[in-house]
Amino acid sequence: MPPLVVAERIGQSFPSGTVLEDVTVGVSEGDRIGVVGRNGDGKSTLLRILSKTFEPDSGRVTWRRDLQVGIVEQSDSLDSGDSAIAAVVGDRPEHEWMSDPAVRDVLGGLMGDLDHHAAVSTLSGGQRRRVALARTLVKRWDLLVLDEPTNHLDLEGVTWLAEHVKRRSEALMVVTHDRWFLDEVCTLTWEVHDARVDAYEGGYAAYVLQRVERDRQAAASEERRQNLMRKELAWLRRGAPARTSKPKFRIDAANELIEREPPVRDSVSLAKLATARLGKDVVDLLDVSVEYDGRPVLRDVEWRIGPGERAGILGANGAGKSTLLGLVTGAVTASSGRVKRGKTVKIAALTQDLADLDAVADDRVSDVVARRRASYVVEGKEMTPGQLLERLGFTSAQLSTPVRDLSGGQRRRLQLILILLDEPNVLILDEPTNDMDTDMLAAIEDLLDTWPGTLLVVSHDRYLLERVTDHQFAVLDSRLRHLPGGVDEYLRLRAAQPAELHVPPETRRANEAQRATQRGGQAERQAKKDVVRLERQIERLTAQIADLERAMVEASTEPARLMELERERGPLVEELERAEEAWLEVSAALEG
Template sequence: MNLVNLESVSHAYGPKPLLSDVSLGVEAGERIGVVGRNGGGKTTLMSVIAGDVRPHSGRVTHTGGLQVGFLSQQDTLDAAATVREIVLSGMAEHEWAGNQRVREILTNLIGDLDLEAKSRDLSGGERRRTALAKLLIDDHDLIMLDEPTNHLDIEAIAWLAGHLAARKSALLVVTHDRWFLDAVSTRTWEVVDGRVERYEGGYAAYVLAKAERARIAQAAEDRRQNLMRKEIAWLRRGPPARTSKPKFRIEAAQALIANEPPPRETVELMRFAAARLGKTVYDLEDITLHAGGPATGPLVLDRCTWQFGPGDRIGLIGVNGSGKSSVLRLLADTIKPDSGRVTRGKTVRLAHLSQELTELDPTRRVLETVEEVRKYLQLGKREWTASQLLERLGFRGEDQWKVVGDLSGGERRRLQLLRLLMDDPNVLLLDEPTNDLDIETLNELEDLLDGWPGTLILVSHDRYFLERVTDRSVALLGDGKLALLPGGVDEYLERRAAGTALTARLGTATATSRTSGPATVTSDRPGGAGSGSADAGGGPSIADSSSPQAPSGLSAKEERELRKELNRLERQLDKLTAQEARLHGAMAEAASDYAKLGTLDAELREITAQKDTIEAEWLDLADRLGD
């Protein structure tokens, strides 16, 4: 049974049609994820379906008695009402306390928030959680959520996905969180150019289906282009071509040319050259840090030693308020630690994308904001102006003369990303870079970061993005410790659920006691770039100097011999990793030489087999040492 039907619906704001002759329906129990470019009409579609916006033409029909719960992006909470009044709607305490579903919602969304707090005194994130909790406590036939994961941390997003999957209501959700889409949706709608394209499955299935549609469309376009070339050649053959050819042939060729679609408004992020990094990027020694300044606010780091090397790709995970942004500000030298020493490499060229985007002057024009960093950029053999680069990033024509203060959140974030990348950084600190970016832009940003050779430290609640662009995850658990998560976000959620405090260390990194001299830190990933000791300019490592070392049960002599063998294996793995990289480069250059590709592939397989054998030996030794 259809709960909502749209028949030939059209709607526009200004000259641009957001919905054009759209007909579709939402069935009972259906779970739909809505994707599309920012400004493409997703929110308009949701508002039309919910009945909040009346379309300019067409008809919207709701089944009789339909209960719709709609979480819009606009804040509609009563400023004078308390959290209790908004969420529980006068429900007696024994009623909600005895209802498991209500208790679960309050625990995971409201948490420690004071139920008697007035709505006007809440932060934006707290107001958003309050509105979401109110919606979920009530019963609805159709739940509609516009960006529900905004202001939620990874843990809350995982809970929300499980909660929605267990409900029997139909679901319509707009989100840029691709992991969330896969977790809750069984169908995907893409709003593009006024149309709504429909796909079966969640985000992963949508990507595959869209790629197949693109392949089929490209084949048809290739055939059309071939026909067009033949027609034009026929028209131009001979001096009397334009007057003596049959009229229907001329009209057919002109129709083909007229049908040529306008250039797509794609967002393209350029690959910028990174300056060379030395062996030292950041060395944090015996750092104690509180979020609110010395000895004030929550404890973030407690006497920790933390080393970043060139090429590290670290995702920093933790609940809201655990101090992730404080760690980035510490690295950016905008705050100082309570105690300890921060050593920054001489070759570091830092770019820090904060959540607040305070670096942007709201009174400046978009073009001026970019030109104050650099007016021209040499890319290959061509010199690009700031205006040309802005155009490639979606700021076309008059958009470049907009005042920064008038830009949307997504536009401001795109603008600041461009400014940062134009300055040729080799260290990127990104604090929630995916906020307000649509999926197409996220894909482009991921593609950029995939091949970016600098050091990356990322804070993000976008699980898909986090796992896509980083090599490892480290958790801030709120107790001053750092913990490696070999299992990534899944391990973080499991350990948080179990209430397990993790030992603060990165993989197999080991540290001697404070009284026995400086710590020796080794890479947690065999064969990873730069494995070895920190003093030797080794690879990525995080260590907490206060972490106890697990007893190995070995004599001092046996332990020395085993560590010597461990270091030897790591050097071998470094060499094999370098050979692997060389072979990958050679295979890319020989892409059209199939004979050479076969030879290189065989050589690569042999090296991979050697690495597997040595890694097994490395892991066995590390296990014997208790690392």
């Protein structure tokens, strides 16, 4: 395919070191490239150089004439004074973007739970991120560049984005730690490491296969890194055999490696250890319900958590996952029913809050860890805290670094190490993948494979959930439901729910409260304004539909033109029906 971008012998250095040296790469029409590598190794820098937003120190970058690049970076440039919808569609007339199926698809996929007229300045960081992503996706480009697009998206949002991107025709470059997304979307993988870029055919699964095979043939990879990737292979053996058939390279030797690898976890041994540490009783939720201000959050929950159980918990934001975990830890009191905990249960949670490290912000990493324990047992071998830190990616130099100077991902890893050194027997992980690159996620999964306790994981990262847990549950309509079909079953159940249940509960409650205040004088004045606004909208839409119908009569002998006019007319008719229904509701409220 014709090249869109060619970078020749580019180099880039920063005060912290060289991230790219003598790199030559190209992007062609139809390419779908996933970019992986450790945090700080230059993934985002490479994307910015190829997308015309950053000039490299050396080398040459050539772009096709008139190349149109759409880029979503990790920070947005939205105008805080705009409304959410204006930030996405600009000053396009409402009837124009409303009649565009592509725009409606993006708005539904990314902003279905947002007030379109809310000011950007009032949105949370995650909501701003989704608006910025929508602003880019409503347009067409020659090259689409996405830097961590799945951040702040829930499981359904990530699934929607993957399907949306697969339908688009542009070339794509994406940096993400979401390995499921990489597998779904990408046909090429670039690994940025040691100031170079290695190309692999296929998505994440194919990349793992090829990397292990290249390491085996060259016998150049260090033992720890090779073992980690082989554990990934053992997981792929379980999970997605179809993915390994996509790439057009010879993978017989790599598949032979897969067949020789044992399962990623020795479930029988772990279950014995867990039972020895916990006994038979861990936590039982028996017909438990939780209400806040008379509103049910969880209803009739029956869940018996056993020793060594590895469960993933799914649910939309605000569905009640945190409340469920609070029942397990004891932070939440049941409104009815009973919570029974084993006498030897010791629960620890890795939360999204890093504030617990503030107390040791001025201490060195090695000192903080050394205070906990002198050793930690992994796979029957004793490891010093320093060896455990090294296993999770800390270099010798970083052991002397004050905690305050660590990156977000390093702080998360340190937090996990401190929790493990306390030797809990029930571990709760709440969105543990934040700020982690794919190599570090593999290292954490490897460590958890040997952890002999009960593990509960809440995450929007599908790969992680399927990798470290043996079965999944979902909080749906305030009830806990087991998912024999895993994540796919959850997505089917969510798709079958009424549309109003996809709006977060806190948003629904806010809407209910707002309607309750309409009896006041201020609400009455607002309702009168709404009546006037809706009448003008109805008048405008009626006139537009009439114009289109006259044009359809004139085009009665032109089938193509007639179909085009009908496509324009359909959304306007739907909008008119909604406006008339809203007018009737507001008018009835005023009369009442």
